[in-house]
Amino acid sequence: MDARNHLFVIVCGSLVALASAAVFAQVATKDHTTTTRDGVYTSAQAASGKVIYSKTCTVCHLDSLAGGVNEAPALKGKQFLSDWEGKPLRSLFGRIISTMPSDDPGSLSEQETLDVLAFLLEENTCPSGKKPLGPPDALDKIQFVGAK
């Protein structure tokens, strides 16, 4: 084999290696990053979350989720997204279960918090799916991505 042929073989070999690395990377991302755009709660769950929300959150955050009473911030829209976008859903779950409702923190069970969170996702235009949200540990692997 002369030098030119040799070079040709090396170049082709590297191209094949690069191409397969790219394909592998794509498959890997697809498999491992679940986001809230992937249907991570059911609409039945969001409906029971809405009932809990009306009883325990509306007084400060309002039915519209716009907030404003007792200095409660909005739970959807620009500011809310900039606080939570790209973070694991577990951190939002943790924020709610340990600090909300701010007049009675700790009063929600894990299941109630999951349901309220499903309602918040629905209000942030994340699509529903076939499997209910939970258990809390599973939320480590779901990234929050709100309305675009």
Ligand code: HEC
């Ligand atoms: C008594 C008023 C009050 C009630 C009731 C209340 N909140 Fe809040 N909430 C606040 C205030 C004030 C803040 C911001 C300061 C703080 O964290 O205490 C807040 C912050 C939040 C945040 C963080 C928002 C952000 O952008 O970081 C979330 C999420 C939240 N509340 C969810 C809820 C949910 C869900 C409920 C019902 C289970 C609820 N809150 C009930 C007053 C309230």
